[in-house]
Amino acid sequence: MSFLTVAFAALFYAATLLLVVGLARRISLYWRTPAPLKIPTTPAPVTQGGVVLRMFREVVFFESLFKSTKWTWLFGWVFHMALFAVLFRHLRYFTEAESIMAVVTFVSPLFKYLAFAMIIGLLGLWGRRLFVDRVRYISAPSDHLMLLLLLLIGISGAMTTFVAHTDVVMVKAFFRSLMTFSFSDMPNLPNDPFIVVHLLLVAVLMIIFPISKLLHAPGVFFSPTRNQVDNPREQRHIADWARKLEQ
Amino acid sequence: MAKADFEIPELKEFPEVPPVVPGTMAHSQPFIAKPEFQESLNFPGELVDDWHDKAIDAMGDLLGKYRSLQVYLDSCVKCGACTDKCHYYLGTSDPKNMPVGRQDLLRKVYRRYYTFAGKYFPKLVGAVDLTKEVLDDWYTYYHQCSQCRRCSVFCPYGIDTAEISMAAREIMDTVGLGSKYNNEIIVKAQTIGNNLGLPEPALVDTLGGLEEDLLDDTGLEIKVPVDVHGADVLLVTPSADFFAEPHIDGLMGYAKVFHAAGISWTLSSYASEAANFSMFIGSYANMKKQAERIRKAALELGVKRLVVGECGHAWRVAYSFWNTLAGPFDFLDPNYPVPQHIVEFTHQLHTAGAIKFDKERNDGKVLTFHDSCNVSRASRMGDKPGGQYRLPRDLLRASCNNFVDMPRETIFESTYCCGGGGGLLTDDLMEVRVKGALPRMEALNHVIQENGVTHMAAICAICKTQFAKVLPYYGMGMDQIISLHQVVGDALVLGTPNQ
Ligand code: HEM
Ligand code: HEM
Ligand code: SF4
Ligand code: SF4
Numbered sequence: 141m142s143f144l145t146v147a148f149a150a151l152f153y154a155a156t157l158l159l160v161v162g163l164a165r166r167i168s169l170y171w172r173t174p175a176p177l178k179i180p181t182t183p184a185p186v187t188q189g190g191v192v193l194r195m196f197r198e199v200v201f202f203e204s205l206f207k208s209t210k211w212t213w214l215f216g217w218v219f220h221m222a223l224f225a226v227l228f229r230h231l232r233y234f235t236e237a238e239s240i241m242a243v244v245t246f247v248s249p250l251f252k253y254l255a256f257a258m259i260i261g262l263l264g265l266w267g268r269r270l271f272v273d274r275v276r277y278i279s280a281p282s283d284h285l286m287l288l289l290l291l292l293i294g295i296s297g298a299m300t301t302f303v304a305h306t307d308v309v310m311v312k313a314f315f316r317s318l319m320t321f322s323f324s325d326m327p328n329l330p331n332d333p334f335i336v337v338h339l340l341l342v343a344v345l346m347i348i349f350p351i352s353k354l355l356h357a358p359g360v361f362f363s364p365t366r367n368q369v370d371n372p373r374e375q376r377h378i379a380d381w382a383r384k385l386e387q
Numbered sequence: 388m389a390k391a392d393f394e395i396p397e398l399k400e401f402p403e404v405p406p407v408v409p410g411t412m413a414h415s416q417p418f419i420a421k422p423e424f425q426e427s428l429n430f431p432g433e434l435v436d437d438w439h440d441k442a443i444d445a446m447g448d449l450l451g452k453y454r455s456l457q458v459y460l461d462s463c464v465k466c467g468a469c470t471d472k473c474h475y476y477l478g479t480s481d482p483k484n485m486p487v488g489r490q491d492l493l494r495k496v497y498r499r500y501y502t503f504a505g506k507y508f509p510k511l512v513g514a515v516d517l518t519k520e521v522l523d524d525w526y527t528y529y530h531q532c533s534q535c536r537r538c539s540v541f542c543p544y545g546i547d548t549a550e551i552s553m554a555a556r557e558i559m560d561t562v563g564l565g566s567k568y569n570n571e572i573i574v575k576a577q578t579i580g581n582n583l584g585l586p587e588p589a590l591v592d593t594l595g596g597l598e599e600d601l602l603d604d605t606g607l608e609i610k611v612p613v614d615v616h617g618a619d620v621l622l623v624t625p626s627a628d629f630f631a632e633p634h635i636d637g638l639m640g641y642a643k644v645f646h647a648a649g650i651s652w653t654l655s656s657y658a659s660e661a662a663n664f665s666m667f668i669g670s671y672a673n674m675k676k677q678a679e680r681i682r683k684a685a686l687e688l689g690v691k692r693l694v695v696g697e698c699g700h701a702w703r704v705a706y707s708f709w710n711t712l713a714g715p716f717d718f719l720d721p722n723y724p725v726p727q728h729i730v731e732f733t734h735q736l737h738t739a740g741a742i743k744f745d746k747e748r749n750d751g752k753v754l755t756f757h758d759s760c761n762v763s764r765a766s767r768m769g770d771k772p773g774g775q776y777r778l779p780r781d782l783l784r785a786s787c788n789n790f791v792d793m794p795r796e797t798i799f800e801s802t803y804c805c806g807g808g809g810g811l812l813t814d815d816l817m818e819v820r821v822k823g824a825l826p827r828m829e830a831l832n833h834v835i836q837e838n839g840v841t842h843m844a845a846i847c848a849i850c851k852t853q854f855a856k857v858l859p860y861y862g863m864g865m866d867q868i869i870s871l872h873q874v875v876g877d878a879l880v881l882g883t884p885n886q
Contacts, residue, residue: 174453174454176711177711178711204468204541205468205543209467269465272467274482277407279465285511360462360543363458373710373725379452381452382711
């Protein structure tokens with residue numbers, strides 16, 4: 141096995157561990173922290189089913205953002221949807237399941253062009269961050285670097301797909317053996333520069349995910365202003381720490 | 388036009404988002420609460436020596452108690468969607484008045500002490516140590532937030548800056564830095580029973596005077612009862628209704644409705660305040676104390692129903708929090724929601740045909756309606772979402788012939804704050820109050836110019852006081868703001884005077 145292969149194997153194990161443990165701890169923190177008062181932003185749904193629908197509209201259509209600013213919505217929504225499509229296409233490096241492979245293979249030829257949509261969305265968001273004075277004011281270096289990171293991942297991926305191909309069969313074999321812990325038949329990772337950069341940056345993304353603003357992905361589901369039912373008069377809502385104040 | 392030692396923003400026909408000008412409001416702070424008042428709320432009298440460590444601990448404590456705080460401090464992606472949504476930013480250009488700018492004052496400290504990235508790479512993620520300057524900024528800018536929640540409507544994760552500013556104020560109180568206006572009022576409400584510090588005899592006297600006014604007005608013996616045992620309804624209303632203008636006309640309106648419907652009611656001298664300023668300082672314990680006074684009064688007077696008068700944040704506390712803080716209210720009549728808003732109460736009577744309006748009596752007015760923040764974005768009326776917009780408008784349309792709404796982006800869930808909510812309704816914050824009123828003033832001016840609107844009705848004591856004070860700065864009349872129940876009361880058919 142080449143040095144590169146061993147190094148990347150170690151890196152991906154570490155990154156996966158940090159991602160999974162970090163996210164699990166964060167989610168469990170959100171889960172355990174009580175919401176002592178009813179604070180849905182009204183008008184809010186009066187049933188649990190209505191709340192599920194509201195959350196669905198937020199996550200799938202970015203409803204509130206749409207009401208807010210059309211340009212940010214456009215770039216942001218295009219970026220996220222393209223991202224999810226691209227990640228879906230990536231399933232083919234990780235699974236042998238025939239049913240999934242069939243769907244992925246079917247949509248692949250079309251979905252691969254969504255890399256460009258993702259890049260355009262990111263550029264639009266960055267443009268807004270650079271040129272709108274209010275958004276520039278609130279940006280820390282990390283906000284710019286996050287966009288740079290995603291752009292570089294997107295561009296290096298697209299270069300591999302469209303310009304300097306790599307041996308995707310070998311990439312898949314590498315990740316499959318990582319996933320199944322079968323090191324004896326682990327192949328060498330191709331050392332084409334774009335795929336090396338791509339994978340390196342993906343590992344960085346995985347590592348920073350649970351310690352950065354990317355926590356917005358789990359966060360949105362825990363937002364009390366969005367996930368609470370508007371029924372305070374009908375049902376008494378009380379947190380454990382608040383119950384202790386009752387005599 | 389009222390005199391001012393600051394520049395009054397100009398009303399534009401097409402409202403604009405101003406460019407960022409850092410520091411324009413850095414000088415604006417409310418007076419600090421005196422030690423005696425701080426201590427009576429169980430806060431240190433003045434800024435403690437180890438304020439730094441205590442503040443960081445207090446932050447940790449709140450992070451464990453409020454999911455909102457924990458999730459919101461983590462989740463903001465700095466997308467900027469909220470940056471042009473706050474009336475204080477629109478009126479002042481100060482970027483620390485952009486909702487995310489305001490949140491970041493707390494978030495950068497949170498990151499420094501409670502996150503990995505902020506501990507080891509502070510510059511990268513904009514994390515800073517808690518210094519005296521930062522604390523000073525907190526005191527300045529968390530007292531330029533009216534906790535109106537407009538930002539939370541537009542944030543993709545519903546991040547509610549009100550939650551952050553309540554937490555910040557609680558942290559500051561914990562280290563001995565409270566605002567005079569809020570904390571002194573809370574003490575009065577907890578000891579005397581209302582924000583004005585009006586003792587029972589004075590209250591009874593004032594209400595007696597009101598009954599005389601009502602008699603002069605209508606020729607009828609319309610009562611404004613207080614401490615009547617066994618009445619059907621306990622009305623809890625903001626104490627401003629007892630003698631501020633135009634609030635008092637609203638109170639007379641409620642009295643007329645009760646009279647016309649023949650429903651027995653009473654005020655309580657022990658719980659003579661619907662407002663609950665403890666919400667503004669984020670203090671659960673104090674908010675609970677105030678809510679419990681109302682439960683106690685209802686039990687002692689043996690009433691069957693609880694009705695709340697015209698007040699925005701009070702309705703939020705009543706509707707959203709009373710059941711949690713002082714419930715369950717299972718001793719009241721289960722056929723009515725607990726509590727009920729006076730607008731729901733009147734609306735129900737009108738729908739049932741128990742009261743009638745003569746619209747023509749309001750023909751001298753062209754009305755519009757100001758949706759109060761806490762009613763619009765933090766509560767409901769009726770049993771369907773959005774009833775808080777429909778019911779008051781139904782009543783206005785039923786009681787006058789000329790009603791027009793202000794532009795859609797300034798009403799309903801997008802309503803602009805009056806500029807004086809959230810515990811800012813004090814003279815030491817006049818500049819931010821006037822500037823923060825700009826977006827509402829522009830919307831009102833629009834319907835004045837286009838539709839000849841003469842009056843704006845409101846259902847919030849703070850809004851009414853704020854507008855009465857601020858309208859003249861923008862060249863409008865202080866009497867153009869009126870109580871919704873004044874309009875209702877004026878149109879109400881009361882039967883023939885017994886003279
Ligand atoms: C439940 C899943 C997710 C939801 C609902 C969601 C939603 C959003 C929304 C509404 C925004 C603000 C608008 C915008 O700037 O695009 C945003 C921003 C962002 N999201 Fe997500 N997101 C999700 C998952 C992710 C994931 C998995 C990533 C990255 C791998 C990501 C990366 C970002 C970044 C970098 C920004 C900031 C863009 C900027 O700088 O302007 N999101 N997200
Ligand atoms: C361990 C995880 C990943 C692996 C093994 C991986 C591998 C690859 C490979 C081999 C290609 C080239 C495909 C081809 O030549 O047809 C590619 C393309 C691409 N990758 Fe990744 N990638 C990973 C994660 C990611 C992530 C997290 C993102 C986005 C944030 C991303 C974005 C892209 C894009 C935009 C392309 C080009 C479009 C496409 O082929 O679908 N990749 N990736
Ligand atoms: S709650 Fe209202 S006043 Fe406070 S930041 Fe948000 S929009 Fe501004
Ligand atoms: S809209 Fe929400 S996520 Fe976007 S900058 Fe404002 S607070 Fe942050």
